[in-house]
Amino acid sequence: MFGDIFSAIGSIAKIGSVGLGVYSQFKQADAAEEASQEQADRTTKWSEKQAQEYIKSAEANAELYEMDAATAMKESLAIDYQASVLLRQHAEKTHALIGSQITAYAKSGVNSSTGSARRVIADTARKATMDSQVIRYNGMTASEMKRDLARRFLKERDVSLETAMSYANMMMEVGEDEAESILAQGQINKKAYETQAWGSLATGVGSLYESGTFDVIGSWFD
Helix, strand or coil, X not given: CHHHHHHHHHHHHHHHHHHHHHHHHHHHHHHHHHHHHHHHHHHHHHHHXXXXXXHHXXXXXXXXXXXXXXXXXXXXXXXXXXXXXXXHHHHHHHHHHHHHHHHHHHHCCCCCCCHHHHHHHHHHHHHHHHHHHXXXXXXXXXXXXXXXXXXXXXXXXXXXXXXXXXXXXXXXXXXXXXXXXXXXXXXXXXXXXXXXXXXXXXXHHHHXXXXXXHHHHHHCCC
């Protein structure tokens, strides 16, 4: 009587051992899938953070480029204004000089509209015109250099932002690809554990059958 009981208990223990081993392997399969998901999530978040930080840095640089461009434009406008002031002052000086020449000739009784007096006054006006052209050219050249510098700053800003977006997208794609690879490997590991679990179950059931464990258990129901 007691022998049959102990035999039945031993059979139940064997079945439990097989079941526990199979259950453990299925749990390992689920754990492998969960671990791969967590790792994939960390990888995706890391790539997103890197991309955001790169874009943030590029945007900060873009603000600096815009500030430099604005400064260059202000300097260009200042040069334009300075040139206009110099031209006005030069025109006033020229007008005053020609006026003094005409007055001097008049005091001397010389007709300033004819002869050498006229040529002197005309030469003064010609030189004054040439000087005005030089002032205007120098002002325009210096101003355009500043405007060109401003355009270059804005272009560098655009290039910096485009490069940042391109790099950020690349980082995101790399992160996504790596995450997909991790998940795929997780599925492979899961299937391997599941295959091992089913194999263990089949082996265990076969062993229990061959050892007559099921017969001992069945005898309790006869």
